[in-house]
Amino acid sequence: MIRFIRTTAADIPADVTLTLTLEQRTRCRLRVMLDDGREAGLFLPRGTVLHHGDALIAEDGLVARIIAAPEPLSRVESADPLLLARACYHLGNRHVPLQIDPGRLSYRQDQVLDEMVRGLGLEVSLVDAGFEPESGAYGGQGADHSGHAHEH
Numbered sequence: 001m002i003r004f005i006r007t008t009a010a011d012i013p014a015d016v017t018l019t020l021t022l023e024q025r026t027r028c029r030l031r032v033m034l035d036d037g038r039e040a041g042l043f044l045p046r047g048t049v050l051h052h053g054d055a056l057i058a059e060d061g062l063v064a065r066i067i068a069a070p071e072p073l074s075r076v077e078s079a080d081p082l083l084l085a086r087a088c089y090h091l092g093n094r095h096v097p098l099q100i101d102p103g104r105l106s107y108r109q110d111q112v113l114d115e116m117v118r119g120l121g122l123e124v125s126l127v128d129a130g131f132e133p134e135s136g137a138y139g140g141q142g143a144d145h146s147g148h149a150h151e152h
Helices: 082-092 109-118
Strands: 004-009 014-020 028-035 038-045 055-060 063-068 071-077 099-101 105-107 124-129
Touching: 071 109, 082 105, 082 109, 109 124
Parallel strands: 004 038, 014 063
Antiparallel strands: 004 055, 028 038, 055 063, 071 105, 071 124, 099 105
């Protein structure tokens, strides 16, 4: 089995691609199937979070480029930054991972959250796309923040 043991920030050519969901990209030990059909394993340092475009290096020198797998997302687009800020506030208050882009935000598809956002005066569209949420103020390089440092 191919064993991927580290990541690199270097812009090096990839030998293969590896398409992973956000949940898979947050795991440091994982059995995976490369996009060319070969079996491989992730044996990365604890706390490693992979992002779309990252490169993995295997023990034998093989280089894999990470691709964010399409996931069912709710997408909100608006030219009104105040409306988007209100949506971010209310979603963030519920600890919902958000991908924030200019004029747009995305989160994992959820009917209850969609209705809340519509109630704020925004339209929600359903898409399948790669998901790269904000890491959070205390999250460092991580894409997901399952823990948080305050009490409710």
